[in-house]
Structure formats: structure tokens, C-alpha cells
Amino acid sequence: MDFLLQFWRCSLIKTDIKSLSLQELKTEIENMGEKAFRAKQLYEWMHKKLARNYSEMSNISSNLKEVLAQKFDYVSLKEAEVQTSKLDGTRKYLFELSDGHFVESVWMKYHHGNSVCISSQVGCRMGCRFCASTIDGLARNLTPSEMLDQVYAISRSTGERVSNVVVMGTGEPLDNYENLLKFIQLITDENGLHISQRNITVSTCGLVEPMRRLADEKLQITLALSLHGSTQEKRKELMPIANQYDIHEVIAACRYYFAQTGRRITFEYSLVAGVNDTDEDAENLCRLIDGMNCHINLIPVNPIKERDYRASARSDVLNFQNKLESRHINATIRREMGQDIDGACGQLRRRYHGKEESLGDG
Numbered sequence: 001m002d003f004l005l006q007f008w009r010c011s012l013i014k015t016d017i018k019s020l021s022l023q024e025l026k027t028e029i030e031n032m033g034e035k036a037f038r039a040k041q042l043y044e045w046m047h048k049k050l051a052r053n054y055s056e057m058s059n060i061s062s063n064l065k066e067v068l069a070q071k072f073d074y075v076s077l078k079e080a081e082v083q084t085s086k087l088d089g090t091r092k093y094l095f096e097l098s099d100g101h102f103v104e105s106v107w108m109k110y111h112h113g114n115s116v117c118i119s120s121q122v123g124c125r126m127g128c129r130f131c132a133s134t135i136d137g138l139a140r141n142l143t144p145s146e147m148l149d150q151v152y153a154i155s156r157s158t159g160e161r162v163s164n165v166v167v168m169g170t171g172e173p174l175d176n177y178e179n180l181l182k183f184i185q186l187i188t189d190e191n192g193l194h195i196s197q198r199n200i201t202v203s204t205c206g207l208v209e210p211m212r213r214l215a216d217e218k219l220q221i222t223l224a225l226s227l228h229g230s231t232q233e234k235r236k237e238l239m240p241i242a243n244q245y246d247i248h249e250v251i252a253a254c255r256y257y258f259a260q261t262g263r264r265i266t267f268e269y270s271l272v273a274g275v276n277d278t279d280e281d282a283e284n285l286c287r288l289i290d291g292m293n294c295h296i297n298l299i300p301v302n303p304i305k306e307r308d309y310r311a312s313a314r315s316d317v318l319n320f321q322n323k324l325e326s327r328h329i330n331a332t333i334r335r336e337m338g339q340d341i342d343g344a345c346g347q348l349r350r351r352y353h354g355k356e357e358s359l360g361d362g
């Protein structure tokens with residue numbers, strides 16, 4: 001009985017066609033008795049021409065489209081809201097997934113090209129104290145296609161080419177390892193958008209085993225580590241994940257990443273007034289990363305209404321940067337993009353949640 005139930009359930013779950021590699025798609029298409037070149041056509045419609053649905057695929061017969069629709073799920077995110085910054089043109093998108101969850105993504109225009117920041121999970125279970133994305137915990141992982149379609153939907157909406165992708169939105173990408181890797185494989189594929197590995201950044205709060213596993217993949221992507229504290233004690237105050245991994249273990253994993261890939265590590269350090277922004281903090285930071293080939297991004301913390309952390313004063317931020325530079329450590333202050341729209345990670349989604357709830361209540 002259980003077996004029958006399971007069989008029935010499995011037969012209801014359709015394969016997610018946009019998460020398949022070209023090779024996997026070829027196998028599926030051939031098993032359906034179709035010619036292999038159809039797979040290449042379909043793949044290009046999805047990953048190069050960024051089709052929203054099967055009906056846009058003009059060189060695919062309506063018969064085949066019907067069969068495909070029965071057999072496969074076609075992920076296409078629905079734009080629920082877009083905010084555009086009047087200051088710098090940054091756009092923040094809120095997308096609705098097919099099960100009613102929401103994710104946010106950001107589009108930023110830089111001199112060197114357009115960047116998209118994507119989410120990797122619905123919510124997050126890492127619990128960083130200053131982060132809005134983690135307040136309601138983790139709902140679920142995003143599939144490769146849901147990560148891809150954030151980039152595709154933004155590219156369709158702006159009509160512009162995306163040259164950089166940063167996995168720095170809601171979620172912990174290394175807590176969704178397999179899907180992240182598949183996403184990277186698909187977005188860098190020459191038959192798709194063909195974004196260079198060097199133009200992809202993955203940011204982690206420091207999950208040591210997956211960091212080492214990623215190093216062994218020997219990809220050319222940039223690994224960004226959210227450090228936010230220069231000692232184990234300071235890090236623990238802001239990031240519960242520090243209870244699981246000691247700061248020295250995390251730094252050792254960063255050194256290993258560089259050794260395996262030759263890619264310079266980026267450290268993210270959010271400056272919180274009175275918590276991690278003193279001369280002593282800067283000194284400890286210099287000692288911690290001594291001799292590493294790295295870059296530090298200093299980010300004045302973006303206050304969220306659920307917590308009372310404040311951003312460091314401008315003079316303290318500059319002082320912190322000077323201390324690092326006097327020790328020949330490359331440090332930049334992150335340019336704040338889209339300050340006039342819901343800035344911090346997860347704020348747009350939370351605000352939207354609030355609106356939905358109050359609509360429901362009222």
C-alpha cells in the first residue's frame with residue numbers, strides 16, 4: 001500500500017526541465033523517441049533566448065510542446081514588485097515562486113557591467129544577528145532553475161546583458177550545495193548565457209566542509225567569506241554559526257581555497273557601531289589574515305527594524321580602513337547601492353510578507 005502511494009506521488013512530480021544540463025536533456029528527449037537536436041533547440045530557447053514558456057518556442061511543433069508540458073515543469077518566476085532607485089538606477093525585484101513563496105534579487109549597474117545579486121534559499125537558517133533574511137528561518141532550498149530564472153527574468157526585464165552574478169541575496173548558498181553547483185554549471189555553459197566563472201561570486205558565512213569541497217572542484221569563481229568579527233568571541237556575538245566552526249578553522253579553509261584555485265578571497269566585514277569597529281578590532285583582523293592574498297569589503301551595517309544595531313560612524317569606518325591599509329591590506333568601503341529602496345538583505349521580502357498578512361487579517 002505504502003509502495004503504491006509512493007509510486008503515485010512520484011508519478012505526480014514532474015522533472016524540472018530548466019535544471020537539466022544539455023546532456024541530461026538529450027537523454028530525456030531521446031528516451032521520448034525524439035531526435036537529439038531537439039534537445040539543443042530546447043536548451044537554447046530556455047538558456048540563451050530566455051523563453052518564458054513553451055509557447056514562445058517557434059521552431060518546436062505544437063505536438064511536442066504538449067508532450068513537454070505534460071512531462072516537465074517549466075520554472076518561470078513571476079515579477080511581484082520592482083523598486084528602482086532614483087539615486088543610481090539599482091533595481092530590487094521581488095519574485096513569486098510557483099508554490100507562493102517569494103524571493104528577492106537585485107540588479108546593479110556598474111562601469112564594468114551589470115551585476116545581479118540572487119537568493120539561494122527561501123529564508124535562511126544561519127541566524128546572523130543583523131540580517132533580516134534569517135528572522136523567520138529557512139522555508140526551503142531554491143532549485144537550480146529558480147536561481148537561474150532570477151538572472152533570466154531580470155535580463156528580460158532590463159533588456160540588458162548581465163555580466164556578473166553574485167550569490168549574496170537571501171540564504172546560505174553552501175547550505176544548498178548541489179543545487180548551487182548545478183546553477184553555476186548551467187549559467188557558465190557556452191550553450192546558455194555563458195557567464196565567465198571569474199564573474200561569479202559566492203558568499204558564505206563560513207561552512208567549513210562545503211568550503212573545502214568547493215575548493216576541490218577547482219572552479220574559477222570568487223569565494224567571499226562573511227567574517228564580521230576578528231576573534232572567535234566577537235564573531236560569536238554576531239554569527240551563531242561561529243559556535244559550530246572556530247574562526248581559525250574557517251580561515252584555514254579560505255587558505256585552502258586559495259591554494260586549490262589560485263583565486264583571491266574576499267572578506268566581508270560589516271561594521272557595527274561599538275561592536276567590531278575599534279582600533280583593537282582592526283589590529284586583530286590584520287593578525288588573523290596575515291600574509292593572505294585577499295581583499296576586504298567594509299560594509300557599514302544596514303540597520304533593520306527588528307534589531308538595534310547601528311552602522312559605525314563615517315570617521316570610524318575610514319579609520320578602520322586606514323588601519324588595514326597601513327598594514328598593506330587591500331580594503332574598500334562598499335559603495336552603498338540603492339539606499340533609497342529597501343536596502344538590506346531580505347527587507348523587501350519581509351515588508352511584502354507584512355503587507356500580505358495585514359491584507360489577510362483585514
Ligand code: SAH
Pocket residue numbers: 126128130131132167168169170171172173203204205206224225226268270299300301302303304344345
Ligand atoms: N549567507 C551568505 C550570503 C548571504 S548574505 C553569507 O553569509 O555570506 C550576504 C552578505 O550580506 C553577508 O556578508 C551578510 O553578512 C551581509 N548582510 C546581511 N545583512 C546585512 C545588514 N543588515 N547589513 C550589512 N550586511 C549584511
